[in-house]
Amino acid sequence: MTDSMILVTGVYPVGGHLAGWRHPTAYPDIAMNLDAMIELARLAERGRIQALFLADGNAVRQMDKPALFEAVAPSDRPASFEPTTVMAAIAQHTAHVGLFATATTTYEQPYLLARKFASLDHISGGRAIWNVVTGSYPGDAVNFGGGFPERTDRYRRAGEFLDVCKGLWDSWADDAFPQDKASGRFLDSSRVHVLDHVGENFAVRGPLNVARSPQGHPVLFMAGQSGPGRDLAAQHADCLFTVAQTKEESLAAVADIKGRVAAFGRDPAALKIIPGIRVNVAGSREQALDLYRELNALVSPALGVEYLSSQVKQDLSGYPLDGPMPDLSTEVAGVTSIRQSIGEMAAREGLTVRQTYQRLLAADEDPPFTGTAAEVADEMEDWFRSGACDGFMMNVPTLPLGLERVVDLLVPELQRRGLFHDDYTGGTLREELRLPVLRNAYFDTAHAGSTT
Amino acid sequence: MTDSMILVTGVYPVGGHLAGWRHPTAYPDIAMNLDAMIELARLAERGRIQALFLADGNAVRQMDKPALFEAVAPSDRPASFEPTTVMAAIAQHTAHVGLFATATTTYEQPYLLARKFASLDHISGGRAIWNVVTGSYPGDAVNFGGGFPERTDRYRRAGEFLDVCKGLWDSWADDAFPQDKASGRFLDSSRVHVLDHVGENFAVRGPLNVARSPQGHPVLFMAGQSGPGRDLAAQHADCLFTVAQTKEESLAAVADIKGRVAAFGRDPAALKIIPGIRVNVAGSREQALDLYRELNALVSPALGVEYLSSQVKQDLSGYPLDGPMPDLSTEVAGVTSIRQSIGEMAAREGLTVRQTYQRLLAADEDPPFTGTAAEVADEMEDWFRSGACDGFMMNVPTLPLGLERVVDLLVPELQRRGLFHDDYTGGTLREELRLPVLRNAYFDTAHAGSTT
Structure with missing residues (x-):
């Protein structure tokens, strides 16, 4: 078969629909419910879904409108786990599914962030994904001193932040830690690189005090829709979330984005385009x-x-x-x-x-991607085979029901059509996503493959 | 029995002794070895040890001395997990042991740190410990812009940082999330507190976007030996690591520290004193x-x-x-x-x-706390019954051997003498440590108990 499409599923505690958490089948107690998160992760893994998406932010929203605040929209998240810690926990209960953690370049420190994502990649056996965001919600700023940088400044900082992290993640050659009891040589001092970054926003010497991780570094997802956002992704990302109402819109977005990727000297195929869709599949329309x-x-x-x-x-x-x-x-x-x-x-x-x-x-009760498995698969197949995307970020209306139906009904249909892999490869997430192996920028590695 | 002593055990990847990792029984491949960490955690739990300590820092050390760099001293940690992520993972394989994560107030942001520790406390079912450090190693500063603040400034920042975190951790009443499907009321807007902190170092509005955690907030450990360090602990900490070569030294430290605790209006018993000791116990002297x-x-x-x-x-x-x-x-x-x-x-x-x-x-081959279980227990009993400490941070020379011997030989001896609990209580870590229940500063809670 040709490359499998990439399926990512969102696991919003309150469900994807405005009333998702109120459905009779929804979890009765979803705020800070680790067991539910683990159950959803295992369910996704049963469906061979490549990654589990969890949105995040750094503020409580809508407090100025009490009725709205109390009702909680899916994007509000007033009670949610910090992403890297919860994904480190979920990693212990799963073996293959990729694990998203969202983190912002606007308020984090690159050394600390590089450490926690490298650590998550080790802990998960090479399944970490960093959803890189620049903190576009201005309300987050009040929890970090109050100043909300202009978009241009946020993206410049993001670009430098990514440069620093990538440099830090390559601090050590893969063979840097011989741990030779006989000679007493724990590490090989010729196999470490000092970054010595001094830039507009950051001065970070390095090296990182974490060994290079199984994937080299986490898979990088972004979601920028603006020009600067797409340029940042074209330069740095492995996958890009997009928003498109129709196949034609998505084709136009793909053309624009792949052009930007080429302009940065990268292989356009190296950046996967993943539009977000609402999926509502059932036994009958x-x-x-x-x-x-x-x-x-x-x-x-x-x-x-x-x-x-x-x-x-x-x-x-x-x-x-x-x-x-x-x-x-x-x-x-x-x-x-x-x-x-x-x-x-x-x-x-x-x-x-x-x-x-x-x-x-x-x-809006009959939007696209609603219906039987065959009907939904028809639309997905049309987008995928037309080159309108490399996969989908599936947002289901209520959990766990919506995901159960995806796994039990839609996935087998996509597999029958040869659109979706039958099983995981058993390698790192980069391998599951058919992304090129990452070479260390400073050291030869045992791995073959091209660089990103 | 009277209160049990508190036993904390260090799990340094390279062992506590300068040659710990080179011992024939030591793990052959300890750099980034999650399985070994999990095994040690389970071993500690078999011994009913209350907490697992993992030191940390934010730099690679000794690079200017290649031979020393390659040999790696226990305090160097060139390849180590980020603490909150690895402890979130270990939490999934254990049920009772407390989980230390070290983090610095000098380079972190309070909102991000408060989130990850609240999250770890949820994920572990109330077993999170924050080892609060101010980043006393100047070499860390080069990874955060280069400026190393004066000690006075670091401690002032630490004090404000702790105030902010404690405020954020009490953002929500325990009953703030009714999640009532019938009425559609996910949260109760009268049960949230906006911190609105504006201080010398931080402006943080809040509330935290994590529900209040099982312990109220993580147990706070510190290790300051200086006057300002002891004052910070006297004001904020639940437990204090100390350094003492003799019982008399420890008695003097206890008197000084407990006096400081009282001066801040706290019950002197509320701060537990935990000297670090090297323990080497075996079947014979x-x-x-x-x-x-x-x-x-x-x-x-x-x-x-x-x-x-x-x-x-x-x-x-x-x-x-x-x-x-x-x-x-x-x-x-x-x-x-x-x-x-x-x-x-x-x-x-x-x-x-x-x-x-x-x-x-x-x-130095026959230091204190070396010998048979009875001999080591004699010394520990003498310190404990004399009021020289509330427990011990045990540093064993090599892993897993040193910890196996503690669990198999020393713990049963301490239990026989009524110095150490026979089993966990099954409650949160605060209960295991006999620390007072934390009341929410802004809301009545269902819990009884005094405040810290």
Whole structure:
């Protein structure tokens, strides 16, 4: 078979849907629930899924809107494990699945971060992934002195941060620690490199006090959609999360990104493009649609209003839930056709605020990648074979149900079609992802292969 | 029985003795060996030892002296796991033993550190220990911009850092996350506290995005010997590592430290004093002495010369190993009686440099806490019953042998004498250590007990 597609699955404690955690099948006690995380990881591994994604941030959000705060959207995460520690724990209960830890270059120190990711890579036997973020949520800054750097500055810092980490990760040759009891030579002093980095943001001498890790360094994922974000990924990343509503959008993104990769002198194939999709697969199409209907009926009003507000670009949280929708025909900054059509619908039918967000949710009850395994696989196959992606980041509506259905229904279908590997290779995650072996920048290694 | 003594055991990858890793029974491949760490943790747990200590630092040391660098002293740690990740992994293979992670207040950020330790405490079911250090090794600074703050500044930063972390760890009441599917109320917005800290070194708004952890926060160990170090511990720590050569020295340290604790308005009993001791227990006294003799014969010349140099306060690494000792009767800064007596011995007997360090090592082949279980227990009992300590940090010469003997020989003897608990309580580490339950500073909790 040709290369397998890459499947990553999100494990958001509260589920991917706004009401995911409220579903009758959802975990009843998901805040800080390590056992649930381990169960999900094992489930993903049963489905041969290559990696487990866990989003992260460094602040509690939405505290200024108590109703919204109490309802907790999937992106809010008020009670969540620190990523590298929880992934080190999950690594002990799994053998193959890749383990994402998100960490920000804006508030971390490269020496400390390089250490913990090298350590995680050792601990997991070569399964560490660093989801590199620059901390685009300004609310995180208040926990780090308050200053929120401009995007340009954040990306410059990120680039230098990555240079430093890559240098530190190559501090030691793979044979640097002979540990020869007879001669007393624990290490070979000719097999260590002092980085001596002095740059705009960092001065880091090195070497790192961790031996080179099984993958050389963690697989680097990024998610930048902006030009600078894509350039950073084109230069440094192994995989890039993208956002695309259609195959055509994804094809355009791929063309743009692969062009940037080539411009940095890298093989365009070396950067894998992984769009995020909402997957809702079930035994029948009707069963899949029912799940969305059921979940939409469970959406808390505060989240429904917030969703509506984001669509119409206006905060509607001050309006009575069962009162009439305000007039949306007035100008707001960035007015969109969606705002206009929602406003016209509400006025025409005399809808309340609640009715309007319910209409909006209902209109989204049959999005792409919803249906039977064959139907969802059809769409995935179309994207994949068209070159619109190298795989998918699957966001399922509720856990564990959504992931169980992916593993039991969708994965076998993809395997039957030769789109997805039948089993893990048993190597490091880089091997699972068909990424080139990383050569040490300063030392010959026993490994063959090209460099990134 | 009265309170059990606290036993902590060090798990240095290269062993506690200068030649620990070279012993025939030592692990053949100890650099980045997670399996060995897990085995040691399980061994400690079989012996009901309350906590596993792992020293740490943020630099590779001794690179300017290649021979010394290659030989690796126990304090050098050129290849070691990042502490919180490895302890999160070890937590998955153990159920009761406390897990130390060392981290420095000088280079870390309080929000990130508070998160990872709260996370470790959740992951381990309430067994996290933070060994708070201020990064007293100046060589670490080159990996963090280069500036090494004065001790006074480091301790002020440490005090503020601890205030911030303690505030963040109490961000949420224990009942803050009802996760009520019926009402859609995931969290209770009246049960969260915003710290809003603005101080000399840090501005951190909070709250922490981790629920309050099983212990309230990790057990806090420190190791300061200086006045400021002891004051910081007296104010903040649960346990303090001390250095004492004799019971009398330890009694004096206890009196000084407990006085400082009282001066900060805390119950002097709330701070446990844990001197570090070298323990070498065996089936017979001769067998214990043989182990030291055997290890001393394996000490690499570079380490032997370094040890001699530290004793005579003069770098002797430039002198031929088998050439005569230089004249030590000349003045050097901080000249000691040890320097004088070593110099006289070497001159009198015409010793070479090698012979001199070998004599020095041999003179230390029968230190305290060496011998049969009964002999070692006698000394420990004397210290403990005299009030010279609340327990011991045991440094064994080679691993796993030294720890196996502690578990199989010494622990049963201490248990027979009623000095050491027969089994774990099954509660959190704070309960194992008989430390007071931590009340949340901002919310009533279900727990009874006093505050620290």
